[in-house]
Amino acid sequence: MMVRASVVAALLCAATMASATCPSRELGQADIYPTGDVLPENMLRFYIYYPRSMGASAGLAHIRLLDAEGTPIDGAFLPTREELWSPDRLRLTLLFDPGRVKTGLKASASLGRALIAGEAYTLEVSGKSEDSNGCPLGRPTTHAFTAGPADVDPPNPSTWTLTAPAAGSLAPLSINLGSAHDHLSLAFRLRVLDASGEIVPGQIALGEAEKSWSFMPSRPWAASQYALAIEDSLEDLAGNRPGTPFDRPPGSDPLPWPNRVSFSPEG
Amino acid sequence: MSALKPLSVLATLALSAGAAVADMPRSFGILEFGPDNTLFVADSAGGLIHAYTLPSGGEAPEQDAAFNLLDVDQLVADALGSSGRLVYSDLTVHPVTKVAYVSVTATSDGVETGAVVAISRDGVVEILDLGALPSSQFTLEDTADSGVTFWRDIPAPSLTVTDLDYANGELFVSGVSTGEFASTLRRVPFPFGSEASSTSIEIYHAAHNQNETRAPIRAMEVVDIDGTPTAVAAYTCTPLVTIPVDALADGAHVTGKTIAELGYGNTPLDVISFSAANFQGEVSNYVLVVNREMDADLITLENLTEAAAAPGLSEPVPYLGATSGVQTVPLPLSGVVHMADQDGQFLLALRRDLDTGAMELVSFRKGSFFRLSDFISEYNFPDYAYADDEMSNGIRMFQNLLKADEGFPGQIRQ
Numbered sequence: 001m002m003v004r005a006s007v008v009a010a011l012l013c014a015a016t017m018a019s020a021t022c023p024s025r026e027l028g029q030a031d032i033y034p035t036g037d038v039l040p041e042n043m044l045r046f047y048i049y050y051p052r053s054m055g056a057s058a059g060l061a062h063i064r065l066l067d068a069e070g071t072p073i074d075g076a077f078l079p080t081r082e083e084l085w086s087p088d089r090l091r092l093t094l095l096f097d098p099g100r101v102k103t104g105l106k107a108s109a110s111l112g113r114a115l116i117a118g119e120a121y122t123l124e125v126s127g128k129s130e131d132s133n134g135c136p137l138g139r140p141t142t143h144a145f146t147a148g149p150a151d152v153d154p155p156n157p158s159t160w161t162l163t164a165p166a167a168g169s170l171a172p173l174s175i176n177l178g179s180a181h182d183h184l185s186l187a188f189r190l191r192v193l194d195a196s197g198e199i200v201p202g203q204i205a206l207g208e209a210e211k212s213w214s215f216m217p218s219r220p221w222a223a224s225q226y227a228l229a230i231e232d233s234l235e236d237l238a239g240n241r242p243g244t245p246f247d248r249p250p251g252s253d254p255l256p257w258p259n260r261v262s263f264s265p266e267g
Numbered sequence: 268m269s270a271l272k273p274l275s276v277l278a279t280l281a282l283s284a285g286a287a288v289a290d291m292p293r294s295f296g297i298l299e300f301g302p303d304n305t306l307f308v309a310d311s312a313g314g315l316i317h318a319y320t321l322p323s324g325g326e327a328p329e330q331d332a333a334f335n336l337l338d339v340d341q342l343v344a345d346a347l348g349s350s351g352r353l354v355y356s357d358l359t360v361h362p363v364t365k366v367a368y369v370s371v372t373a374t375s376d377g378v379e380t381g382a383v384v385a386i387s388r389d390g391v392v393e394i395l396d397l398g399a400l401p402s403s404q405f406t407l408e409d410t411a412d413s414g415v416t417f418w419r420d421i422p423a424p425s426l427t428v429t430d431l432d433y434a435n436g437e438l439f440v441s442g443v444s445t446g447e448f449a450s451t452l453r454r455v456p457f458p459f460g461s462e463a464s465s466t467s468i469e470i471y472h473a474a475h476n477q478n479e480t481r482a483p484i485r486a487m488e489v490v491d492i493d494g495t496p497t498a499v500a501a502y503t504c505t506p507l508v509t510i511p512v513d514a515l516a517d518g519a520h521v522t523g524k525t526i527a528e529l530g531y532g533n534t535p536l537d538v539i540s541f542s543a544a545n546f547q548g549e550v551s552n553y554v555l556v557v558n559r560e561m562d563a564d565l566i567t568l569e570n571l572t573e574a575a576a577a578p579g580l581s582e583p584v585p586y587l588g589a590t591s592g593v594q595t596v597p598l599p600l601s602g603v604v605h606m607a608d609q610d611g612q613f614l615l616a617l618r619r620d621l622d623t624g625a626m627e628l629v630s631f632r633k634g635s636f637f638r639l640s641d642f643i644s645e646y647n648f649p650d651y652a653y654a655d656d657e658m659s660n661g662i663r664m665f666q667n668l669l670k671a672d673e674g675f676p677g678q679i680r681q
Binding site: 188 | 296311314379416424425427444520
């Protein structure tokens with residue numbers, strides 16, 4: 001017999017937790033990324049950050065994309081067998097159906113893009129979304145935005161503006177990206193390397209609407225050459241990557257782009 | 268069996284057992300058998316792949332025989348002690364005992380209860396005591412800790428596993444990132460511990476006339492094509508792609524060869540390779556793509572080999588909905604939720620009865636790929652008389668075989 005009480009107990013421990021009393025105050029609102037109030041009509045995803053580890057039914061069923069009249073837009077997001085939760089169930093990724101984002105597809109032709117440039121929309125996370133204890137968030141979270149023109153230009157680090165910090169300081173390296181980028185890409189796909197190519201420890205901060213990036217080192221800048229290293233999986237809001245737009249016709253070669261941008265703190 | 272204990276008793280046990288049991292999956296996803304009684308369980312919520320060593324000693328059945336379980340929901344619900352909605356994430360078959368292993372999650376009042384259950388042909392359901400089995404884990408998250416922190420606490424992107432395949436000492440893992448959206452295929456040596464490699468895959472999607480790097484592989488299997496281990500991968504909407512395993516070097520960006528467009532508006536569920544005899548008794552090797560929205564596509568290994576050696580598709584399909592590429596035979600496998608190779612003579616499927624909604628665990632005889640008992644036809648009427656010619660005798664004998672398979676030996680006609 002393969003069944004042991006401890007395992008069956010573990011399987012059901014969540015059920016006993018669900019009977020816990022929910023706090024009378026609200027659990028708090030979610031955060032929605034990207035944060036900009038104008039988002040490209042071919043944007044690829046939203047991210048929802050919850051204040052608590054969420055329960056099984058908290059996902060897509062409690063999220064609506066509303067048009068300017070408040071009418072829900074059906075089929076905007078790609079249903080997946082398993083929703084795209086972070087392992088701690090604090091973040092949910094919503095993918096716009098790529099069939100409706102790409103040009104020339106059946107879904108794109110018959111349903112059109114979910115977003116139309118110039119129109120106003122609201123993404124709404126229901127206050128009825130429940131955490132892993134079965135307690136509702138309380139208040140809904142909304143993010144109102146206007147759809148802007150499609151973004152088909154790959155990110156190009158050669159157009160970014162770097163403001164080099166002073167040597168010996170803990171001042172941030174600031175980069176104006178010129179346009180909004182995927183916040184996860186900005187967290188994980190950009191690194192500062194020292195003269196020997198090692199990753200410099202420090203803290204990343206993002207500017208308004210994820211259009212700028214800054215980095216504060218843990219130790220003062222040396223008066224030597226550093227480089228900003230850009231991974232090729234860095235994406236903007238529409239899934240364009242350096243050198244390769246999301247919608248890349250076959251036969252088109254990737255465009256050249258620099259994956260290192262050097263800078264030297266000045267003394 | 269002890270799995271049938273009432274819920275209240277289990278709840279009491281839960282309180283005394285504490286919240287955490289080591290090495291238990293937090294979610295129960297794709298299943299795959301490896302060497303030496305190893306069962307891999309993809310745990311996307313935990314960001315892990317677990318490798319459990321099942322107890323040895325199970326014996327092979329005396330003969331190949333069909334599963335005919337027409338209400339697995341009830342059997343599983345009884346075993347789990349749950350009245351919630353059941354979602355079946357995967358099905359696989361023990362390579363020796365031919366017992367079905369199913370990953371299932373019951374959701375009741377917003378609370379998930381997951382398990383891997385073993386289901387025998389006679390309908391006995393056992394919940395695997397995973398916490399008590401020897402196990403090792405592979406972490407799916409691959410963002411190294413580089414001493415860099417972020418403006419807020421953000422979890423790193425992890426992988427939601429879409430399929431697993433074990434071949435030649437390695438576990439192949441395809442998935443969608445929980446943060447980013449890239450088609451990633453990982454090679455993980457097993458036993459876990461050595462360096463895993465991660466490759467991004469680009470394909471030409473002829474139905475979309477686009478090169479695609481973001482769409483995830485939905486189902487795959489490593490198949491020996493002319494001596495070259497090759498991943499045969501199916502994508503949504505439905506390109507079929509071959510990627511020689513040797514090309515999957517760490518950090519590489521690989522372009523898969525699109526050998527077929529199987530049709531639009533479809534998600535492939537499983538890719539299975541197996542050998543089967545045809546009506547003439549000739550044994551051939553096949554690859555079967557089981558689809559959610561369309562017929563399943565049966566491809567001979569011969570045709571697959573030829574297509575994999577050819578240049579691959581590079582032109583758009585002529586009109587929306589057109590198929591192209593390798594020759595396939597459509598099989599009538601609707602309602603199938605998951606399918607696996609069972610034994611020498613059968614494929615095994617979790618299948619939803621489209622009228623009643625019941626989940627079935629039923630076998631399909633290889634070569635016929637259908638179940639006679641699904642149909643009421645002229646042959647079913649007691650006064651139907653088979654003619655005494657070669658074709659009618661052949662049909663009668665074949666139907667008798669399927670009647671025996673499907674549990675209706677009393678209806679065999681002499």
